Amino acid sequence: MKRFSFLRLFxxxxxxxxxxxxxxxxxxxxxxxxxxxxxxxxxxxNLNPKNLPTAxxxxxxxxFGRSIVAALANSSYxxxxxxxxxxxxxxxxxxxxDVTFVVEIPxxxxxxxxxxxxxxxxxxxxxxxxSAGAYALAAFNGLSQTALRDDLKGxxxxxxxxxxxxxxxxxxxxxxxxxxxxxIVPGLLGVILTMTMxxxxxxxxxxxxxxxxxxxxxAMPATPIEVMIGKITxxxxxxxxxxxxxxxxxxxxxxxxxxxxLTLLSVGITFFIIANLAVGYTFSTIAExxxxxxxxxxxxxxxxxxxxxxxxxxxxxxxxxQAIGQVLPLTHFLRIVRGILLKGNGFAEIWPQLWPLIxxxxxxxxxxxxxxxxxxx
Amino acid sequence: MxxxxxxxxxxxxxxxxxxxxxAVDGVDIAxxxxxxxxxxxxxxxxxxTTIRMxxxxxxxxxxxxxxxxxxxxxxxxxxxxxxxxxxxRFSFWEDLSIRxxxxxxxxxxxxxxxxxxxxxxxxxxxxxxxxxxxxGELSGGWKQRMALASCMLHSPKLLLLDEPTxxxxxxxxxxxxxxxxxxxEAGITVLVSTHYMDEAERCDRIVxxxxxxxxxxxxxxxxxxxxxxxxxxIEGEGVRRxxxxxxxxxxxxxxxxFGAALHVSGRDRARLERAIAxxxxxxxxxxxxxxPSLEDVFIHLQEQAQ
Numbered sequence: 001m002k003r004f005s006f007l008r009l010f011x012x013x014x015x016x017x018x019x020x021x022x023x024x025x026x027x028x029x030x031x032x033x034x035x036x037x038x039x040x041x042x043x044x045x046n047l048n049p050k051n052l053p054t055a056x057x058x059x060x061x062x063x064f065g066r067s068i069v070a071a072l073a074n075s076s077y078x079x080x081x082x083x084x085x086x087x088x089x090x091x092x093x094x095x096x097x098d099v100t101f102v103v104e105i106p107x108x109x110x111x112x113x114x115x116x117x118x119x120x121x122x123x124x125x126x127x128x129x130x131s132a133g134a135y136a137l138a139a140f141n142g143l144s145q146t147a148l149r150d151d152l153k154g155x156x157x158x159x160x161x162x163x164x165x166x167x168x169x170x171x172x173x174x175x176x177x178x179x180x181x182x183x184i185v186p187g188l189l190g191v192i193l194t195m196t197m198x199x200x201x202x203x204x205x206x207x208x209x210x211x212x213x214x215x216x217x218x219a220m221p222a223t224p225i226e227v228m229i230g231k232i233t234x235x236x237x238x239x240x241x242x243x244x245x246x247x248x249x250x251x252x253x254x255x256x257x258x259x260x261x262l263t264l265l266s267v268g269i270t271f272f273i274i275a276n277l278a279v280g281y282t283f284s285t286i287a288e289x290x291x292x293x294x295x296x297x298x299x300x301x302x303x304x305x306x307x308x309x310x311x312x313x314x315x316x317x318x319x320x321x322q323a324i325g326q327v328l329p330l331t332h333f334l335r336i337v338r339g340i341l342l343k344g345n346g347f348a349e350i351w352p353q354l355w356p357l358i359x360x361x362x363x364x365x366x367x368x369x370x371x372x373x374x375x376x377x
Numbered sequence: 378m379x380x381x382x383x384x385x386x387x388x389x390x391x392x393x394x395x396x397x398x399x400a401v402d403g404v405d406i407a408x409x410x411x412x413x414x415x416x417x418x419x420x421x422x423x424x425x426t427t428i429r430m431x432x433x434x435x436x437x438x439x440x441x442x443x444x445x446x447x448x449x450x451x452x453x454x455x456x457x458x459x460x461x462x463x464x465x466r467f468s469f470w471e472d473l474s475i476r477x478x479x480x481x482x483x484x485x486x487x488x489x490x491x492x493x494x495x496x497x498x499x500x501x502x503x504x505x506x507x508x509x510x511x512x513g514e515l516s517g518g519w520k521q522r523m524a525l526a527s528c529m530l531h532s533p534k535l536l537l538l539d540e541p542t543x544x545x546x547x548x549x550x551x552x553x554x555x556x557x558x559x560x561x562e563a564g565i566t567v568l569v570s571t572h573y574m575d576e577a578e579r580c581d582r583i584v585x586x587x588x589x590x591x592x593x594x595x596x597x598x599x600x601x602x603x604x605x606x607x608x609x610x611i612e613g614e615g616v617r618r619x620x621x622x623x624x625x626x627x628x629x630x631x632x633x634x635f636g637a638a639l640h641v642s643g644r645d646r647a648r649l650e651r652a653i654a655x656x657x658x659x660x661x662x663x664x665x666x667x668x669p670s671l672e673d674v675f676i677h678l679q680e681q682a683q
Contacts, residue, residue, distance in 0.1 A: 212464065212467070215434065216462075216468035219460075220482070222485050
């Protein structure tokens with residue numbers, strides 16, 4: 001026998017190519033994943049997020065306040081979504097997560113500048129994700145030099161030189177020391193659950209099919225809902241164990257603050273776990289092999305990781321990416337878990353994120369049930 | 378139930394298509410209660426598909442009928458409760474123990490006295506000592522016995538067995554058939570698919586299916602008779618060299634070895650005699666006419682269809 005035969009090598013190669021062609025999902029993954037990553041990293045992800053939602057609390061009748069608002073909008077870092085004269089209302093928006101910044105322009109801002117004193121503009125920033133606002137805050141601090149340049153004319157022209165006409169003060173709320181762990185560790189809880197829960201259940205029905213036990217199961221009088229609940233429930237307990245571990249580590253090792261109610265958090269977690277299990281179960285009714293089921297879970301996991309606001313600031317993404325992100329359960333869960341732990345959010349503030357999660361859970365469950373055939377056709 | 382002479386299976390014109398392939402094309406089967414029917418036919422002829430339609434695992438594209446008096450199209454759930462179906466491939470959970478498998482089945486069927494029934498089944502199987510062993514560790518013969526016992530746990534009135542004895546040793550096969558006949562005496566109807574002729578001969582009646590059509594049915598004797606086949610058996614030295622030439626001789630519809638003996642069959646006696654004639658005088662060769670075996674008939678039917 002020859003040590004190396006090109007014909008044998010060729011026969012091996014041909015067999016591999018044929019098998020590759022017969023497995024379109026693997027091929028789709030080899031092509032799809034790089035494309036997806038290109039799109040996500042190239043277009044969706046922005047490490048210098050702009051257009052961050054901002055609320056202005058302004059109680060200044062004079063023109064300088066307006067100039068500041070215009071300058072904020074022109075900086076492209078701030079997207080002004082609300083203008084109010086009540087700082088309390090603005091703060092509420094920050095608490096709910098509707099805005100990343102609150103800019104407070106004090107009463108008599110214009111008058112104070114005209115009189116020659118140096119009033120302060122306060123910016124409060126939601127620092128649960130410290131990286132999201134860093135560039136915007138730097139831009140804000142630069143405003144004091146430039147924002148009023150055109151307004152300081154005539155008798156005030158002298159103030160263009162010398163010390164800035166007003167001060168900027170920034171307050172980092174919820175995470176004053178900008179600890180990135182405070183943001184990442186609670187987020188990891190969601191990421192871990194997404195990965196393990198979908199992956200494990202995605203194989204639930206597929207495994208039965210691969211081993212041939214599915215036919216036997218179908219021949220018995222078990223209904224789809226019984227099979228589904230029966231298969232999913234054990235993993236809810238497994239998810240609970242994971243949650244306990246991560247939360248204990250978050251508290252004792254990473255010193256993540258836990259301001260809100262843990263009961264409310266467990267409600268959110270439960271819905272989130274079930275939503276992911278339902279997704280995995282749907283995959284398992286579609287996939288023909290366990291490998292395919294894993295590939296499908298991966299296709300779900302990748303955008304969850306990238307577009308949910310876990311790795312990169314959600315508000316910095318273009319609208320189409322945000323729209324995809326809004327559909328993913330992880331996006332809403334991250335807001336819930338960060339809101340409860342870091343901001344002390346209560347039910348009212350959580351509800352806008354909780355109902356999409358519940359809706360998703362029922363939708364995924366319905367698809368899974370519809371996909372579950374009671375026959376082998 | 379519906380019919381006075383109570384047919385356990387009574388289906389007409391069953392059809393099933395997969396893609397462009399018509400797997401089952403108009404199958405009629407009527408099995409009276411308490412009989413054991415054999416379901417024969419080559420691989421891919423539609424046996425498994427037909428059985429799956431009977432127990433509600435596949436929806437028939439056309440055709441109608443009843444199984445245990447329940448409508449095949451609308452009462453699949455009732456049928457599932459009263460039919461025992463044994464799949465071709467071992468389909469119990471190999472990572473559960475024998476006992477756990479039986480307990481699962483007992484619960485899914487919501488049986489009463491589950492513990493007693495499981496215990497009795499283990500006792501009868503002789504698996505009490507090994508009840509905590511994983512089902513995957515059982516040998517082929519034991520797996521098959523366990524599968525049959527599991528199918529019987531909910532006391533079905535009809536058993537559908539899809540090649541239950543494939544890959545099982547002769548002794549285990551024999552024991553298995555003893556069990557089938559015991560069940561049949563207790564009034565249970567059995568439809569069993571098989572490739573073994575000796576098993577077919579143990580059935581009350583057989584149905585032979587080819588390319589989705591039933592092409593022969595009746596008792597073994599009837600099927601042989603219907604074929605109008607005449608078979609000569611040639612034995613002796615040098616018989617192995619004869620088959621090539623003989624199968625090309627006019628009058629011989631097929632020639633095949635059964636062990637060391639060559640079976641030469643055809644329907645036209647005169648032409649067959651003429652084909653055999655040169656062999657009759659040869660020394661060391663023994664030529665005799667025998668009743669065709671079931672296998673002769675099936676090979677003949679299959680070759681005719683080609």
